[in-house]
Amino acid sequence: MYGPMVYQKNIAGNCCVIGTNGVKAVPYSETQLKSKFRLSDANGDGRLSKQELRNAFASLGSFAPGWRAFRALRRADKNRDGFIDEEELDKVVKYAAKRGYTIRD
Numbered sequence: 001m002y003g004p005m006v007y008q009k010n011i012a013g014n015c016c017v018i019g020t021n022g023v024k025a026v027p028y029s030e031t032q033l034k035s036k037f038r039l040s041d042a043n044g045d046g047r048l049s050k051q052e053l054r055n056a057f058a059s060l061g062s063f064a065p066g067w068r069a070f071r072a073l074r075r076a077d078k079n080r081d082g083f084i085d086e087e088e089l090d091k092v093v094k095y096a097a098k099r100g101y102t103i104r105d
């Protein structure tokens with residue numbers, strides 16, 4: 001169904017993914033990811049619940065957003081209160097960046 005992906009570097013050294021259909025996808029920067037997660041704070045309390053994390057990963061195109069939310073909470077929720085606060089958000093962003101989510105044209 002899907003062919004192999006081709007990774008190319010542009011002049012700036014940033015990697016982009018080009019699928020067999022020729023569609024170019026550029027990875028989200030950590031700043032863009034942080035913004036996406038902050039926008040997912042539906043109730044505006046400054047913390048991300050598991051459901052809000054799930055919604056954020058779904059908006060990034062995750063095939064398993066519930067699993068990603070669970071893993072992000074396990075990795076980043078240092079005080080184990082079940083929420084990701086501003087202090088813990090950087091760890092979630094780094095976790096998401098490693099997954100390679102891309103902006104598709």
